[in-house]
Amino acid sequence: MSSPDTPPIRVLVGSRNPVKIGAVRNALAPLFPGRLVECEGMQAPSGVPDQPMTAAETREGALNRMNFCRQHREADFHVALEGGVDVTVDGPGTFGYVAIAHREQVSVGCSAWLPLPPAVYEALLDGEELGHVMDRLFGTVNIKQQGGAIGLVTNGHATRESAYAQALVLAMAPFLHPELYGVEAP
Numbered sequence: 001m002s003s004p005d006t007p008p009i010r011v012l013v014g015s016r017n018p019v020k021i022g023a024v025r026n027a028l029a030p031l032f033p034g035r036l037v038e039c040e041g042m043q044a045p046s047g048v049p050d051q052p053m054t055a056a057e058t059r060e061g062a063l064n065r066m067n068f069c070r071q072h073r074e075a076d077f078h079v080a081l082e083g084g085v086d087v088t089v090d091g092p093g094t095f096g097y098v099a100i101a102h103r104e105q106v107s108v109g110c111s112a113w114l115p116l117p118p119a120v121y122e123a124l125l126d127g128e129e130l131g132h133v134m135d136r137l138f139g140t141v142n143i144k145q146q147g148g149a150i151g152l153v154t155n156g157h158a159t160r161e162s163a164y165a166q167a168l169v170l171a172m173a174p175f176l177h178p179e180l181y182g183v184e185a186p
Contacts, residue, residue, distance in 0.1 A: 008036035012073050014044030014065030014080035019145050023164035024079050044068040051129045058084025059097045066099040077102050081164050092121035098167045102175050105183040109171030111163040114150050
């Protein structure tokens, strides 16, 4: 437990999506044993299309959301997550970028790659968002604020939240070992 004179770690998340806020809380809380981690979401524009179609757009969206949070509210960490799609030699897939700022230092990470069915990717090329396509295919409602496409196609063995949480833990490495990365300790 945190002592009464130990202030909580304040985290501002660049989204009001409960999956994203939950991923941040679930990733960061175990990294700071004995400290209370308070996560609050705020609407933050990505500055990229609603459905980013390249890794570069997806990364840019996460950084834009994180920087918006930094400019508008004080916190110990400013965090943003952006889901996107791209095509590699292995075909189309979806993934998420995360961006974390602590003071002036920024760390960026990426989640695992989920292969997308060709018909899903074709719908995205036609201008649809991944969550809407998956809702239609699986008969779900607002899956992007639940398990996401990841939960649907893995039969719940992985979820959007678990993928983001893993990416966040990995992106926190510079803050957990600042002496190795030359950054300021939280």
